[in-house]
Amino acid sequence: xxxxxxxxxxxxxxxxxxxxxxxxxxxxxxxxxxxxxxxxxxxxxxxxxxxxxxxxxxxxxxxxxxxxxxxxxxxxxxxxxxxxxxxxxxxxxxxxxxxxxxxxxxxxxxxxxxxxxxxxxxxxxxxxxxxxxxxxxxxxxxxxxxxxxxxxxxxxxxxxxxxxxxxxxxxxxxxxxxxxxxxxxxxxxxxxxxxxxxxxxxxxxxxxxxxxxxxxxxxxxxxxxxxxxxxxxxxxxxxxxxxxxxxxxxxxxxxxxxxxxxxxxxxxxxxxxxxxxxxxxxxxxxxxxxxxxxxxxxxxxxxxxxxxxxxxxxxxxxxxxxxxxxxxxxxxxxxxxxxxxxxxxxxxxxxxxxxxxxxxxxxxxxxxxxxxxxxxxxxxxxxxxxxxxxxxxxxxxxxxxxxxxxxxxxxxxxxx
Numbered sequence: 001x002x003x004x005x006x007x008x009x010x011x012x013x014x015x016x017x018x019x020x021x022x023x024x025x026x027x028x029x030x031x032x033x034x035x036x037x038x039x040x041x042x043x044x045x046x047x048x049x050x051x052x053x054x055x056x057x058x059x060x061x062x063x064x065x066x067x068x069x070x071x072x073x074x075x076x077x078x079x080x081x082x083x084x085x086x087x088x089x090x091x092x093x094x095x096x097x098x099x100x101x102x103x104x105x106x107x108x109x110x111x112x113x114x115x116x117x118x119x120x121x122x123x124x125x126x127x128x129x130x131x132x133x134x135x136x137x138x139x140x141x142x143x144x145x146x147x148x149x150x151x152x153x154x155x156x157x158x159x160x161x162x163x164x165x166x167x168x169x170x171x172x173x174x175x176x177x178x179x180x181x182x183x184x185x186x187x188x189x190x191x192x193x194x195x196x197x198x199x200x201x202x203x204x205x206x207x208x209x210x211x212x213x214x215x216x217x218x219x220x221x222x223x224x225x226x227x228x229x230x231x232x233x234x235x236x237x238x239x240x241x242x243x244x245x246x247x248x249x250x251x252x253x254x255x256x257x258x259x260x261x262x263x264x265x266x267x268x269x270x271x272x273x274x275x276x277x278x279x280x281x282x283x284x285x286x287x288x289x290x291x292x293x294x295x296x297x298x299x300x301x302x303x304x305x306x307x308x309x310x311x312x313x314x315x316x317x318x319x320x321x322x323x324x325x326x327x328x329x330x331x332x333x334x335x336x337x338x339x340x341x342x343x344x345x346x347x348x349x350x351x352x353x354x355x356x357x358x359x360x361x362x363x364x365x366x367x368x369x370x371x372x373x374x375x376x377x378x379x380x381x382x383x384x385x386x387x388x389x390x391x392x393x394x395x396x397x398x399x400x401x402x403x404x405x406x407x408x409x410x411x412x413x414x415x416x
Contacts, residue, residue: 004162005161005177027143036053038134049271067105067109069093069095120272137191147163155180155229157178163184196214216251217255220246
């Protein structure tokens with residue numbers, strides 16, 4: 001009679017009215033939640049987009065459940081399809097009764113993750129390294145479902161942590177009440193492995209699924225000796241249980257992978273190359289709020305091609321639609337010949353304009369003759385002298401304008 005022992009729960013199913021609540025299923029769900037939460041934190045710390053691991057879990061979980069159940073049914077087919085099978089064939093579908101092979105769950109779950117990674121455009125190897133510690137924690141939690149189902153225990157023991165199992169359960173020995181709690185051994189091993197993975201990932205910066213290979217090697221190493229303690233019925237080859245041989249093969253495969261990828265340094269895609277705004281895992285009708293806002297902002301701004309086809313803004317400060325500088329100069333500045341004709345009077349006109357400048361001498365001569373001849377001409381001479389200054393002033397002003405006129409073409413030429 002052992003001095004102490006771990007009691008088994010009296011039942012593993014509770015009922016909420018007609019709805020059964022199974023402890024085994026709760027442990028699986030809690031393990032998945034823990035793995036996703038840990039994976040999300042590690043993925044964001046590596047620079048990945050939030051929500052990526054959650055989206056990948058939508059693919060990984062159903063694939064993993066189907067794979068785990070398939071491995072269990074195939075490896076223990078006699079439990080469902082033999083002539084003296086203790087279970088009905090339909091019971092192979094009752095996953096809540098227990099029976100998930102970790103090898104099938106990881107293998108087919110990886111297929112689901114691979115599909116999701118291709119859809120998102122990220123590296124499967126980067127995801128594998130990220131989720132490895134979380135998977136170990138999920139296994140540690142999920143193993144407690146075996147505790148509630150009183151299954152997968154070890155041989156008889158009198159140790160104080162021996163597990164009490166009800167008589168008549170598969171694998172029990174008459175007269176023995178306590179057995180090795182192999183579920184607890186594996187749960188503690190998985191938790192320790194998760195800690196080692198976190199430490200190794202930080203210490204050695206393992207990339208390209210090398211950290212996942214360490215997880216595989218570490219798990220199979222522990223599973224080998226824990227599997228050897230179990231007493232539940234299983235296929236044996238050369239004195240070893242089937243799962244022990246599986247552990248050996250997968251352990252060696254992990255070591256080979258670590259060796260082959262020891263110098264691999266290629267870049268892994270953590271953020272999709274198509275940009276952070278797009279999410280190929282969602283259809284257009286399932287777009288998130290930030291994706292809709294990003295698309296609306298992009299449609300309101302003109303594309304570079306549209307700007308090239310439309311009216312390009314002027315680089316010299318003129319408004320859109322203004323003619324080029326050369327055309328403005330031609331439109332506003334007459335030709336040099338035309339400017340000369342517009343600003344310079346003709347030679348006859350110049351002569352007519354300049355002749356009044358000699359008027360004072362001629363008037364003076366006529367006035368002297370008029371005074372000598374007759375005093376009656378004084379009035380005419382006086383009128384001529386009064387009009388002479390006016391004509392002289394006009395001629396002066398016209399001379400100034402004629403002198404300034406040649407400057408205009410030069411300044412216009414400079415502007416052109």
